Every structure is written in C-alpha cells, then in structure tokens.
Amino acid sequence: MSLLTDKKILLGITGSIAAYKVADWVRALRREGCRITVVMTEAACRFISPLTMAALSGNPVHTGMFAAEAPETIPHINLAREHDLLVIAPASAQTIARLAHGLADNLLATIALASSGPVLVCPAMNSVMFQHPATQANLATIRSYGYGVLEPDCGEMACGEEGPGRLTDWENARQAILTAFAPQNLAGEHVLITAGPTREPFDPARFLSNPSTGKMGYALAATAGQQGATVTLISGPTALAVPPGVRCIQVTSAAEMQAAVMACLDAATIVVKAAAVSDYRPAETQPHKIKKGQAALSLPLIANPDILKELGERRRKSPNFPLLVGFAAESRDHLKEGARKLKEKNLDLIVINDIGGTETGFGADTNRVTLLDRNGTQEDVPLLSKEETAHRIWDTVARLMADNR
Numbered sequence: 572m573s574l575l576t577d578k579k580i581l582l583g584i585t586g587s588i589a590a591y592k593v594a595d596w597v598r599a600l601r602r603e604g605c606r607i608t609v610v611m612t613e614a615a616c617r618f619i620s621p622l623t624m625a626a627l628s629g630n631p632v633h634t635g636m637f638a639a640e641a642p643e644t645i646p647h648i649n650l651a652r653e654h655d656l657l658v659i660a661p662a663s664a665q666t667i668a669r670l671a672h673g674l675a676d677n678l679l680a681t682i683a684l685a686s687s688g689p690v691l692v693c694p695a696m697n698s699v700m701f702q703h704p705a706t707q708a709n710l711a712t713i714r715s716y717g718y719g720v721l722e723p724d725c726g727e728m729a730c731g732e733e734g735p736g737r738l739t740d741w742e743n744a745r746q747a748i749l750t751a752f753a754p755q756n757l758a759g760e761h762v763l764i765t766a767g768p769t770r771e772p773f774d775p776a777r778f779l780s781n782p783s784t785g786k787m788g789y790a791l792a793a794t795a796g797q798q799g800a801t802v803t804l805i806s807g808p809t810a811l812a813v814p815p816g817v818r819c820i821q822v823t824s825a826a827e828m829q830a831a832v833m834a835c836l837d838a839a840t841i842v843v844k845a846a847a848v849s850d851y852r853p854a855e856t857q858p859h860k861i862k863k864g865q866a867a868l869s870l871p872l873i874a875n876p877d878i879l880k881e882l883g884e885r886r887r888k889s890p891n892f893p894l895l896v897g898f899a900a901e902s903r904d905h906l907k908e909g910a911r912k913l914k915e916k917n918l919d920l921i922v923i924n925d926i927g928g929t930e931t932g933f934g935a936d937t938n939r940v941t942l943l944d945r946n947g948t949q950e951d952v953p954l955l956s957k958e959e960t961a962h963r964i965w966d967t968v969a970r971l972m973a974d975n976r
C-alpha cells in the first residue's frame with residue numbers, strides 16, 4: 572500500500588518535446604497502485620503516440636472533445652468529475668496560456684475549467700519561452716486560481732540552450748503528487764530530523780560506525796514535507812538522495828551532529844532524533860594509518876555526547892521546547908527499553924522498533940514500530956513501508972501537538 576493506492580489521476584499531456592518523459596511517470600504511478608487516465612492534446616500526439624500511453628496506463632486515451640465514442644456521456648464533464656488530481660505534464664506555454672485565460676478550446680483545457688479538484692501543472696519549454704513575461708504572468712495567474720505549479724529544472728534543453736525549462740524530474744513530481752493527497756497536519760511546523768549513522772574515526776582510513784542507512788529518517792523528512800512542514804534534515808553519511816524541498820546538513824561524527832542540532836534548535840517546533848548515533852568514539856585518533864602486524868590491538872573508547880538526553884534536559888527547563896521524539900532501536904526487551912528511554916530522556920514520544928528482523932532491521936524498506944507517548948498511550952503500527960510508517964508517526968505527532976495547544 573502507498574498513499575497513492577487507488578488514487579485516480581488524470582494526466583494531461585501537451586505538445587512538448589518532454590512528452591516522452593511522462594511515459595515513465597505513468598509506469599511509476601501504476602506501480603504504486605494509481606489509476607491513470609490520459610488526455611492528450613492534438614500537438615501532444617505528434618510527440619508521443621496515444622497507443623503508447625494507452626498501453627502504459629491500461630486505459631483508453633482521450634484526444635479530442637468531439638472524438639468520443641459515447642458523446643451522450645459528455646466526456647469532458649465526466650472526466651473532470653472522475654479523478655482525484657489533474658496533473659498537466661509536460662505543460663506547454665500554449666496550454667498554460669489557455670488555463671490562465673479560461674479558454675475551453677480543446678478537451679484538456681475544458682476539463683481543467685470543469686474541474687473543481689486539485690490541479691498540478693508541470694511546465695516544460697525553451698528557457699526564453701519560460702522566462703518571457705507573458706508566460707510568467709500566466710503562471711502567476713494560474714497560481715492565483717489555486718493550481719500547483721512545479722518549477723521546471725535548469726539545464727541543457729533539447730534545443731541546445733541552457734536555463735530553466737526542463738520538465739522537473741520524477742522525484743519532484745512524486746513529492747508534489749503525494750503532497751496533494753497528504754493531510755496538511757504539519758502546516759506551519761518546522762521539523763528538525765536527524766538520520767543515518769555517525770562515523771567515529773580512529774585513523775585516517777578507518778572508523779567505528781553502524782549499519783544504519785538513514786531510510787527511516789529520510790522517509791520522515793519526505794513525508795513531513797508532504798504534510799506541509801518546513802524540514803531540516805541533519806544527516807550522517809548515507810547513500811540516499813535528499814528528499815525534494817528538504818534542507819539537509821551533512822555531518823560525519825556524533826560531535827558534529829550535536830553541534831548541528833543545537834545550532835538549528837531555535838527554529839524548530841518538532842525534533843525527531845532518528846539517527847543511529849555512535850554511543851562511543853575512539854579515545855584517540857591516530858594521525859597516520861595504523862599498520863598491521865600486531866596479533867591484537869585494543870582500542871580505548873570514550874562516551875560520545877548523548878544528544879537526545881541533552882535535548883530532554885533542555886526540555887525539562889523550557890516550557891516552549893519543541894515536541895521531542897526519540898527512537899529506540901532494540902534487539903531485545905523492546906517495550907521495556909523504549910518505556911525506560913521515554914521517561915529517562917524526557918520525551919513526548921518514542922518510536923520503538925526491532926532491529927533484529929529482516930523486515931524491520933537496518934536497511935529494510937519496511938518497518939514495524941510501536942509508538943509510546945508521554946501519557947502512556949501505546950500504538951502498535953503494523954508492518955508498513957518506511958514512508959507509510961512515517962505518516963503514522965506524523966499522525967501521532969500532530970495529535971500531541973494539538974494537545975499542547
């Protein structure tokens with residue numbers, strides 16, 4: 572299951588050279604369980620065939636206002652009613668002008684005019700066309716109608732020019748589509764999230780670390796953005812892409828993470844500590860690589876700063892402290908350990924998970940967590956994708972935020 576499962580998306584394709592790119596978007600959306608219906612303008616059909624889009628979407632493609640097999644059903648009105656979101660991608664300058672002026676001279680523009688639901692417009696065109704005051708004014712006008720506009724990317728265009736105008740990539744589009752469907756529970760909140768492992772070097776070639784991949788923390792960052800929050804992510808080294816719209820501060824060691832968290836704390840209204848911070852670090856870091864040859868080597872360790880504990884202590888002293896969420900990744904006595912940590916570290920909420928299982932451990936795409944809040948309320952969340960688990964965590968956070976007010 573995904574937030575997109577069974578959602579009905581009407582995809583309007585217009586006459587842009589980028590039309591071929593949305594064929595992949597349709598495949599990706601269908602993989603997430605979306606139901607896609609495609610409408611193409613006459614110009615779009617010059618760039619990509621309706622046959623391709625019909626095969627990929629699994630549905631007939633609509634191309635003309637008067638071309639329908641069953642005109643008595645008034646296709647433009649039916650299509651306008653029968654979807655949860657209208658995505659226009661790529662949106663040509665011509666179609667954007669039509670939308671801005673309320674023209675209804677083709678099927679797609681008429682559907683847009685007859686739709687009362689959310690509309691997401693993804694412009695793609697030559698950068699001079701995009702920057703022209705007429706196009707910019709039209710974009711401002713459609714924004715004023717409440718349409719979402721996904722800024723195009725900058726880069727080299729098919730025409731050889733460089734600048735803004737390339738169709739945004741799928742990750743940005745997916746984030747915007749998910750945002751259209753997510754509850755805006757975190758609107759106005761500034762969420763500070765830590766994620767990933769830390770590395771504690773003991774010579775220039777080696778470090779102590781753990782297998783955290785950062786997937787849970789990055790899923791929290793992406794979904795907080797979808798629910799309307801401003802998001803700052805403080806991340807240890809991971810192989811993950813920063814979610815669209817998220818400000819990311821990269822750190823390596825626990826000490827760097829501590830400094831970054833404390834520097835960002837003032838702006839935050841919610842802090843989630845999802846990082847797997849090394850509890851210990853080598854007492855000394857050798858300036859040169861330790862040579863092999865000795866049969867045994869011992870490595871004295873000293874305790875790292877306990878960032879969560881420090882935050883909990885600050886929370887005790889400050890009534891306006893951000894809502895504080897910790898994670899307890901345990902291999903045994905999960906609930907007992909989680910409850911102890913919640914109390915000891917003075918948290919609002921703890922997310923307890925079993926790092927032993929293959930479906931819930933480090934690197935897994937799924938998680939099964941128990942949420943335990945400051946009032947003793949416990950919720951067992953079933954096995955879900957990390958993205959869905961993150962949404963469930965935000966639902967509980969939103970409830971606790973509402974209790975605080």
Ligand SMILES: Cc1cc2nc3c(=O)[nH]c(=O)nc-3n(C[C@H](O)[C@H](O)[C@H](O)COP(=O)(O)O)c2cc1C
Nearest residue numbers: 585586587588612614615663664665666695696697
């Ligand atoms: C090769 C070629 C590429 C084009 N690429 C774009 C484009 O990327 N964006 C755009 O706004 N118009 C582009 N156009 C112009 C549109 O196809 C044209 O304005 C058309 O009328 C758009 O109609 P529609 O909005 O009904 O699809 C291109 C035209 C040609 C011939």
